[in-house]
Amino acid sequence: MKKLLLLMMLLAAFTGFKGDAANRIITGTVTSADDKLPLPGVSITVKGTNIGTQTNAAGKYSLNVPDGTTTLIFTFIGYQHVEINIGGKNEINVALKGSKAQLSEVVVTASWLHVKQSSQGYKTTRYKSQPIVYGRTNNVAKALKGKVLGLQVTTANKGYFDYSAPAPIENDESYKGITENAFTSAASAPLSTFSVDVDAASYSNVRRFINNGQLPPADAVRVEEMINYFNYNLAGPADGGPVAIHTELSSAPWNTKHRLLRIGLKAKTIPTQNLPASNLVFLIDVSGSMDASNKLPLVQSSLKMLVDQLRPQDKVALVVYAGAAGVVLPSTTGDKKETIKNAIDNLSAGGSTAGGEGIKLAYKIATENLMPKGNNRIILATDGDFNVGASSDDDMEKLIEKKRESGIFLSVLGYGMGNYKDSKMETLADKGNGNYAYIDNITEARKTLVSEFGGTLFTVAKDVKLQIEFNPAKVQAYRLLGYENRILNKEDFNDDKKDAGDMGSGHTVTAFYEIVPAGIKDDYSVSVDPLKYQKNESKPVATSGSSEIMTIKFRYKEPVSSVSKMSQAVVYDKPVEFNATSTDFKFASAVAEVGMLLRDSKFKQKASFTHAIATARAGKGDDSEGYRSEFIRLAESAKLLTRSTELAKVDDEE
Structure with missing residues (x-):
């Protein structure tokens, strides 16, 4: 009997040992054989199974493979598919070759x-x-x-x-229609006013489409959000203010007769240990539409990463909504991470979507735990599919506008595809004095909630507005690239009751103006007939600084203030050669160029993917996180997809 027992114990030990060895992790990096740059979004699958993963922004991957696996398959649009024999290797690095x-x-x-x-x-x-x-x-x-x-x-x-x-599931996505900014006469309308925007949801959403082998809908492409997805090397304020202004002027790469002005803003960076205490409410959509691997499970992983950033002085509550809304976790201090994570792990999806009731309950919990001098914020994680309760955009706007006056901001994290409601989530974030991000994978969650933790959650300047006055003696016409949903009336600039964008700790913002210099004749020159019932405007008067082409006015409020402050900067007509511009200028202009191409903008002029890709390579600079390399690969894939679409149309006509 003892021998039998010993034999069973040895057998169990052997079986357990073999079970531990039944899986192993293969890691590696995938690069392009042509230029050695990393390839983000490469699909790696175990041959003969549905087990797989994708490379991150730095081209790296990690895959848990079962015992007995012999082959990995590497595939990426525009590159030759490769099959690699695993053998006894735990690290497999691959260089894919381009293929026409x-x-x-x-x-x-x-x-x-x-x-x-x-x-x-x-x-x-x-x-x-x-x-x-x-x-x-x-x-x-x-x-x-x-x-x-x-x-x-x-x-x-x-x-x-x-x-x-x-x-993807059946496509029922919605996006706000965008009417592109046109060229405006500096003589008849010298003022251009808009709200600053630091959202970046459009870029990660566009990336999702392209990585899935599709071109995005034109209205999903918001050029300013694509540009502002990336961090730029700008100096912070040195005068004690919350934001510094920078400018750079050169020729427009898609029309060298035009000028391109970059306005760069840099918010002050507050060290994490000095950030105010946070009163957070996680508002989680657990309706049936969230029952997908790239929705609720990704939400759970994302929020647990954010929980790891919390300090003992921070608090977080968890509210969910489906057919009804409820409190899953009362406000809990940030040092009780296991308790918070367990509550997140226990979530499951099912039912309809009472989004309006969920938001009301979240504001109630946030109000009960309000920190007068702290960071009070609701973080809404959803696919935006509100179908029960206060569901229209107008209802949501009124609710959020009313509640933001209490000092509680709203940030929105969007997830999923197929029934994704971008239009609704952008509205909620804008009206809630918060930001909006689209989380398509765990790498994006880390970027938004870990790497950019302070900028995402801690506002240093609110209701940020820019007003540019162009000098008609130097500028014939101008066009703001993007920001179509952020345009303000000129009188809104001095109106402190008018809501505008917000900037978080360490945030950078870039805005581009394309300028038609005075005296240039082209298709974008702006002219009107003489007025009949009033005097025609006189010729512009040259200022004492005759080389001034514009004055930039910047207005903002401190996070807890209702009164704005203003600063300004003057830009002189001293453009530099495009090749002499900063790497940031080159790269950001390349992103703008790709954005116009994806929108098939009527103002794209001589823009091309080939030119934009070359410019982005020249502006890649120190790309430690790999995001700029990822963009270059994305632009290359978009170029292939665009060509495929054009050829397919010709083929269908045959």
Whole structure:
């Protein structure tokens, strides 16, 4: 009996040991063989399974593979697919080679895949989250059209294709319509006024589309948010104020007859230990629409990363809403991290979406725990699909506008795809004196809630406005790139009751103006007929500083003040050659150029992906986090997708 017991113990020990060895972690970095830069968004899958991951912004990946795994597959749009034998290696670094043949790649998205092998010579296989489509046909788009529910096919050429991508749910996303800013006459309208914006949700959302093999809807592309996704090397204020102003003037890279002015703002940086105590309320959407791997589970992982940043003097409560709203965790001090994380882990999705009731309850909890000199903020995590209660944008605006007067700000974290309501979430954040970020993966969560913790959650200047007065003697016309949803009336600049944007600790903001110098004749010159019922405006009077082309006025309020302060700066007509501009100027202008191309802007002029990519490479600078390299790869993928779409249209017409 003792021998039998000993044998069973040894067998159990052996079995347990083998179980521990049943999985191992493979790590590595994927780069481009052409220029050695990292490749973000590369898909790595275990051959013959649905196990996989993607590289992060620095091209790095980590994959837990089962025992017996022999091969990893590396795929990325515009590059040759590679299969690597794992062997006994725990680190596998791969350099992918570019391939023009990938221009014939087919981009497939579908809600559900129910297709059997047919005479056309194709078949589909669906795993839990990843459809894979194979085939050879004379016309892929026509062959698959109508054969797969919800299928969209974009093909650049005829012939063989082999493509896999995550399968989004049925597309019911919504975005606010954008009417681009046009060129404005400096003589008839010398003042340009807008609210500063530090949101960056549009960039990560655009990245999600491109990494999934699709071009984004034009209205999903907000140029200013793409530009301001990146950090820029600007000096903070040296005069004791909360924000410093910087300017840089050169030629416009897409039209060298025009000028491009960059206005850069840099908020003061407050060390974490000196930040005021926080009264936070996590408001979590746990409705049925959040029941997806890139929604509630990603929300939980994101918020737990934020919990790790909390200090003992901070407090956090947890409110959820589905068919009804409720308090899951009362306000709890930041040193009780295990308690807070357990409450987050216990969340599950199901039911309808009582968003209005959830927001009301969150404000109630925040008010009960108000810190008069602290940072009082609600953090809403949702896909924006409010369908029960106060659900219209107008209702939400009125509710948020009323509550923000109490000093409680609202930040919004957006998740998911398919039914994503960007328009609603942007509205909530704007009216709540908060910021708005789109979290498409855990790397983005770390950037937003860890790396940029202070800027995301701690306001140093609120109701920030800019007003630029152009000198008509030097400027014929001007155009603000982006900020279409932030334009203010000229009289709003001095109106302290008018809401505007906010800047957090260490935040940078960039705004570009494209300028048509006086005397230039082109398609964007602005002219009107002489007035009949009043005197025509006289010629502009040259100022004592005749080389002035504009004056920039900057207005803001301290976080706890209702009275604004103003500062100003003068810009002189002394442009530098584009090649002599800073790396930040080059890179930011490249992002703006790609944004215009993705929107198919009527003001893109001679912009091109080839030029923008080359400019971004020249402006990559010290890219320690890999975000600029990621953008370059994103622009290259967008270039391929754009060409594929154009060729597909021609192919369909045949």
